[in-house]
Amino acid sequence: MSVQVPVVAVVLGSVTPPQGDVVELLVHLGCTNEVSSFDLTLQNFEGKYSPAGSSALAVGLDGSLSLGRGATCPLVMTCRVESVKYQSTPTESYVRVSGRCWGERLFRRVVTKSYVNVKGEAIVKDLLDYYVGLSHVRGGVELVEDTDTTYTELHFEDTPVMDILRYVADSVDRQGVIGYDFRVAPDGKFEFFPRGTKTSSVSLAERVERCEFTRDVFRVRNKITVYGAADKSVPPDKVGWTQSLAPTDGVWTAVSGSVSLETNMGLTVPYSIRTSVTNLEYGACYFTLNTGHTVNTELYPELRLGIQKETAFEDEFSLIMFDAQNLDARCKLTAPSPGDGGVFNQWTLFSLKVGSINADSWVVQSGFDWSSIWRVAITCGCKGGNGSGNFWVGKLFFGGRRYTAMQEDSASQAALGLREQVEVNEELWSDAECTGRARALLANLKDASEALTLDSTLLDFGSAPIIAGDKVHVELPVEGVNADFRVLSAEYRVDGNTQTLETTLELGKEPPMLANYVLALHSKTDKLSRYKASRRNM
Numbered sequence: 001m002s003v004q005v006p007v008v009a010v011v012l013g014s015v016t017p018p019q020g021d022v023v024e025l026l027v028h029l030g031c032t033n034e035v036s037s038f039d040l041t042l043q044n045f046e047g048k049y050s051p052a053g054s055s056a057l058a059v060g061l062d063g064s065l066s067l068g069r070g071a072t073c074p075l076v077m078t079c080r081v082e083s084v085k086y087q088s089t090p091t092e093s094y095v096r097v098s099g100r101c102w103g104e105r106l107f108r109r110v111v112t113k114s115y116v117n118v119k120g121e122a123i124v125k126d127l128l129d130y131y132v133g134l135s136h137v138r139g140g141v142e143l144v145e146d147t148d149t150t151y152t153e154l155h156f157e158d159t160p161v162m163d164i165l166r167y168v169a170d171s172v173d174r175q176g177v178i179g180y181d182f183r184v185a186p187d188g189k190f191e192f193f194p195r196g197t198k199t200s201s202v203s204l205a206e207r208v209e210r211c212e213f214t215r216d217v218f219r220v221r222n223k224i225t226v227y228g229a230a231d232k233s234v235p236p237d238k239v240g241w242t243q244s245l246a247p248t249d250g251v252w253t254a255v256s257g258s259v260s261l262e263t264n265m266g267l268t269v270p271y272s273i274r275t276s277v278t279n280l281e282y283g284a285c286y287f288t289l290n291t292g293h294t295v296n297t298e299l300y301p302e303l304r305l306g307i308q309k310e311t312a313f314e315d316e317f318s319l320i321m322f323d324a325q326n327l328d329a330r331c332k333l334t335a336p337s338p339g340d341g342g343v344f345n346q347w348t349l350f351s352l353k354v355g356s357i358n359a360d361s362w363v364v365q366s367g368f369d370w371s372s373i374w375r376v377a378i379t380c381g382c383k384g385g386n387g388s389g390n391f392w393v394g395k396l397f398f399g400g401r402r403y404t405a406m407q408e409d410s411a412s413q414a415a416l417g418l419r420e421q422v423e424v425n426e427e428l429w430s431d432a433e434c435t436g437r438a439r440a441l442l443a444n445l446k447d448a449s450e451a452l453t454l455d456s457t458l459l460d461f462g463s464a465p466i467i468a469g470d471k472v473h474v475e476l477p478v479e480g481v482n483a484d485f486r487v488l489s490a491e492y493r494v495d496g497n498t499q500t501l502e503t504t505l506e507l508g509k510e511p512p513m514l515a516n517y518v519l520a521l522h523s524k525t526d527k528l529s530r531y532k533a534s535r536r537n538m
Contacts, residue, residue, distance in 0.1 A: 001108070001224050001374065003069060003457075003458050003460060003465055004069040004070035004134060004460065005069065005070070005499045006067060006068070006069055006494050006499065006500065006501035007019065007067065007068055007069060007070065007071075007072075007073045008022050008065075008067045008073070008458065008494055008498075008502075009027055009064075009065075009066040009067070009073050010022065010025070010040065010063070010064075010065055011063045011064045011065075012057055012061050012081055012097065013057075013058070013061035013062065013063060013081075014061035015049070015055045015056075015057060015061075016077075017042050017049075019057070020043075020496075021042045021043045021045070021494075022040070022041075022042060022494065022496045023039070023041040023042060023043060023094065023496045023497070024039075024041045024493070024494065024495055024496060025040050025041075025065070025067065025492075025493070025494040025496075026038065026039040026040075026088055026487060026491065026492070026493050026494075027037075027065055027067065027076055027077055027432055027491065027492045027493075028490075029076070029077070029183075029465075029467045029468045029490040029492075030183075030488075030489050031181050031183035031466045031467075032166065032169055032181045032182055032183070032468035032469070033166070033184065033305045033469035034332060034453045034469070034489070035101055035103030035106065035183075035184060036077055036079075036101040036183075036184065037098070037099065037100045037101070037105060038065055038077060038079055038098060038099060038101075038281050039096070039097075039098045040096070040097045040098070040133075041094055041095070041096050041097075041290035042094065042095050042096075042097065043093070043094060043371055044086065044093040044094050044095040045093065045218060047093065048459055049095040049107065049255075050086060050095070050332055054189075056082070057097055057130030058084065058093060059082060059083065059084055060081060060233060061078070061080070061081040062078070062079070062080050062102075062405045063078075063080070064078050064079065065077040065079055066075065066446065067465075067492060067494055067501065068461070068462070068463070068465075069102070069460050069501065072462055072463050074186070074318070074461075074462075074463045074464065074465055075186040075187060076186050076270055076465050076467075076492065077101050077186055078101060078102050078184070078186065078187060078188035079099050079100065079101055079102070080099050080100060080101070080104055081097055081098075081099045082098060082099035082100060082104065083097070083099065083179060084096070084099075085095075085097075086318050091318050097296070101184045101188070102134060102184050102188045103134075103184040103428075104129055104308065105132045105133060106132060106134075106160075106165065107160065107161070107162055108161075109131040109132065109160070109161050109439070110142075110160050110161070111131060111156045111158060111160075111161060111164060112156060112157050113126065113155075113156055113160050114153070114154065114155045114156070114418065115121065115151055115153075115154045115155075116152065116154075117150060117151075117152055117153075117428070118151055119146070119147060119149065119150050119151075119182075119524045120147035120150075120151065120168050120171075120172035120367065121144050121145065121146050121147050121172075121192065122382070123151065123154075123164070123168055123190050123294040124136075124144050124165065124168060124182075125212070125349075127161050127164060128144070128190055131161050132161055132190075134188070134189070134190040135188070135189050135190065135411050136189060136190045136191070136192070136457075137189070138185075138187070138189050141525045142172060143189055143190060143191045143192065143193075144183075144190070144191075145174075145180075145192060146174070146431070147172040147173065147174055147180070147196065148172070148173050148174050149171065149172040149173055152204070158362075165182055168180070168246060169181065169182055169192070174194045175178070175194075177194065177195075177495075178440070179194070179195040180192055180193060180194055181193060181194075181195050181198075181469040182361045183467065183468060183469050183536075185467070186465070186467065187347050191444050191469075193469075195469075195486070196484075197484060198469055198470050198471060199471045199472075200464070200466045200467075200471065200472045200487070202459070202461045202464065202465075202466050202471040202472065203396070203476075204454065204456075204459070204472060204473075204474060205376075205475065206357060207456050207458045207459045207460075208454050208455070208456050208476070209456050209457060209458060210455040210456075211452060211453065211454050211476060211479070212452070212453040213450070213451075213452055213476065213479040213481060214450070214451045214452075214453075215360075215448050215449070215450050215451075216380070216418050216448060216449060216451075217416050217419070217448050218449070219445060219449045219464050220408045220412065220416055220419050220445060220446065220447065220448055220449070221419050221420065221421035221441070221442070221445040221446070222408060222412035222413045222416065222418065222419050222420075222445070222446045223406070223407075223408040223409075223413070223418060223419070223421070224352060224406065224407050224408070224418045224420075224421050224422075224423070224426065224438045224441045224442045224445070225313070225404070225405075225420070225421070225422045225423070225436070225438070226405050226406075226422075226423050226424075226428065226434040226435075226437045226438040226441070227402040227403070227404050227422070227423070227424045227425070228402055228406065228425060228426070228427075228428030228429060228430070228433060229403060229427070229429050230294050230401065230402045230426075231399065231400075231401075231403070231429060232300075232399065232401040232402060232403045232431070233267075233300065233398060233399035233400075233401070233406075234249070234295055234300060234397060234398050234399075235247070235248075235249060235397060238304075238395060238397045238399065239485055240472065241396050241397060242269070242272055242273050242393060242394050242395060242396050243269065243270065243271045244261065244271070245259060245260070245273070249289055249290060249293040249371040250287055250288050250290050250293060251287075251288055251290070252273055252285060252286070253285070253286050253288065254275055254283075254284065254285050254286075255284040255285070255286060255377070255379075256277060256280055256281070256283050256379075257275050257276050257277035257278075257280060257282045257283040257284070257285075258276050258278065258281050259273055259274065259275050259276075261273065261274070261501040262274040262392055262436055264390055264468075265308075265347075265394065266341070266347070267306055267347055267394040267395060269394065269395065270329075270371050271391045271394075272306075272379070272393060272394035273285060273287075273392065273393045273394070273396075274390050274392050274532045275378075275380075275390065275391050275392075275393070276390045277312075277387070277388060277389060278388045279386055279387070279388055280382060280386065280387070280388075281381065281382055281385055281386055282377075282379055282380060282381040282382055283313070283379070283380050283382070283389075283391060284377060284378065284379040284380070285377070285378055285393065286375055286377045286392070287376045287377075287396065288374065288375045288483070289374055289375065289377065289446045291371070294372045294373055294374050295372075295398045295522055296370075296371040296372065296373075297321075297354040297355040297370045297371070297373055297398065298355050298356060298370055298371050299401050300354075300355075300398040300399060300400055301353060301354055301355040301358065301400045301401070302351060302352065302353065302354065302398065302399045302400035303319075303321075303350075303351075303352045303354045303376075303391075303397075303398055304349070304350065304351050304352070304376075304396070304397055304398075304399060305319075305349075305350055305357060305394070305395060305396040305397075306347045306348065306349045306350070306392060306393070306394040306395045307335050307347065307348055307350070307378065307391065307392065307393055307394075308335070308347045308348065308391065308392050309335060309337040309347055309380055309389070309390075309391040309392075310337060310389035310391065311337045311383075311389070312337070312382055312383060312388055312389025312425060313337050313380040313381065313383065313387070313389060313391055314337070314380065314381045314382070314383055315334050315335060315336055315337060316332055316381075317332075317333055317335065317378065317379060317380040317381070317391075318330055318331070318332060318333075318351070318377075318378070318379040318380075319331055319333055319350075319376070319377070319378055320376070320377040320378075320379065321354070321373050321375070321376055321377075322373070322374050322375040322376075322377070323369040323370070323372050323373060323374060324369065324374045324427055325367070325369065325370040326374075327365040327366075327367055327368045327369070328364075328365050328368065329354075329359070329362040329363065329364040329365065329368050329370075330362065330363050331352070331361065331362050331363065333350060335348035336348065339353065347392040347394065349395075354370070354398070355370050355372045365508050368421050369455045373398070376396065378391075387396050402424075403428055403429065403430055403431050403433070404431065404434055405431055405434035405435035405437070405438045406438060407435070407438040407439050407441075407442045408442070409442055409446040412446040412447065413485065416448070421441065421445065423437070423441065423456040425437065438446045440493050447536065450481075450483075450485075450489075450508075450509040451506070451507065451508050451509070452474060452476075452481070452485055452505070452506075452507040452509075453504065453505070453506055453507070453509075454503075454504070454505045455502065455503070455504050456503050457500050457501065457502045457503075458500070459503045465490070465492070466490050466503070466505065467487070467490055468487050468488065468489050469486070469487060470486075470487045470490075471484050471485070471486055471487070472484070472487060472507065473485075474507065483509060484509070485507035485508060485509045486507065486508050486509070487505060487506070487507060488504055488506040488508045489505075489506045490503070490504075490506075490509060491503070491505075491506075501530075
């Protein structure tokens with residue numbers, strides 16, 4: 001099978017080296033996880049490319065690289081020179097020039113900025129327009145494609161632009177599928193598109209000379225555990241226990257005084273629990289949980305509540321927890337008693353650490369069981385030893401547990417062995433969201449991955465070179481391959497001595513990451529990191 005000889009066109013600043021000077025040109029095209037790069041070796045006759053030469057080359061020059069076969073020589077990279085190295089012997093002189101595509105601009109800047117209720121594509125455009133300076137419009141067509149994801153709250157502090165782009169690309173979705181690719185196209189335009197939607201028109205049929213097909217289990221995970229935000233609570237709505245004297249989980253009673261349901265007390269919820277005393281030494285109310293509803297504070301390590309008191313009561317009061325055996329753990333807290341009449345709305349909010357790991361913060365009776373809290377008591381002493389007045393309790397709940405879900409695939413485990421993955425994602429705010437995320441990960445990771453490395457010196461891509469991020473169809477009957485693969489990287493090597501153009505494609509095949517959890521509600525994120533910290537309010 002005959003093929004046309006390779007043709008190369010190089011422009012570096014104002015210098016256009018003739019093809020006869022090209023000893024070797026290596027162009028590596030990447031996307032998303034890397035930017036494209038090049039390495040060019042030129043004959044440096046009479047030092048013409050040296051600093052004092054007639055065609056001096058220098059770092060910082062913008063340029064372009066084109067290569068093809070015969071009369072067809074399409075652009076493959078708009079580049080920037082980042083390194084110039086001179087090599088010589090008594091009889092030979094060469095200059096080696098290397099650099100990257102204009103995607104190198106993605107590594108120059110760091111970002112300190114917040115995005116609130118912003119679509120994924122708007123974040124990308126903002127970075128390109130105000131931090132990078134790469135065009136994302138070609139012939140009037142927007143190259144940053146729309147997403148279905150809105151980020152409710154994202155904060156970045158001194159974060160590289162490239163890291164933010166990768167984060168957005170890996171997390172946004174379109175029509176139910178997660179994952180975008182981005183690349184700097186040969187013409188220097190920035191493209192951002194759903195993964196697998198760019199298809200190469202080049203046929204690989206009968207053009208592959210060497211191939212390496214790999215099927216491996218390194219990425220396989222068939223038992224997925226996902227933890228969400230540490231905001232799971234009992235009751236789930238965080239207010240239900242103080243919206244009735246007899247909520248689903250328990251009942252309110254008074255030990256000293258009487259309890260009633262109070263309205264319009266300024267705590268952003270309809271009701272609170274009022275304890276009233278008349279000529280008594282103290283007021284005390286209990287919330288007693290029903291059988292089967294005890295709370296395990298080893299799993300829910302926070303106790304939260306709000307309280308306000310009238311002037312009849314001392315500022316200091318007692319909070320007591322009882323376990324199933326009626327043993328107790330107690331602490332003293334302070335809340336001001338600013339006024340009478342019940343309409344001053346000056347709540348004091350508490351967030352207390354509980355569980356055995358926090359036992360030092362409590363006065364604990366010997367044998368107390370932190371895993372079976374049965375009753376919570378609030379006791380307020382009256383000033384002067386006797387008095388009349390009211391105090392209120394609102395928003396009482398145990399919290400701080402992570403939302404969680406686990407999914408596994410028994411068939412994959414039987415075939416490949418148990419392979420586990422645990423993920424912590426602070427942006428998942430329910431067990432249902434964790435379940436959806438776990439299902440998506442399991443579907444994506446439970447099967448062996450497939451990869452191909454293809455080499456060809458015969459491939460003629462015409463005017464449309466294969467670039468990273470493209471989708472290509474591969475048929476290899478001997479290996480049993482007949483499927484679409486994603487181009488992870490494309491490498492073109494021109495050898496000036498042998499006049500050959502070798503193409504190497506790294507291809508990957510993976511199932512789509514289905515967005516069957518609420519990715520659009522990315523929220524409450526303080527900063528970008530692998531382990532995101534949530535912003536949680538009382």
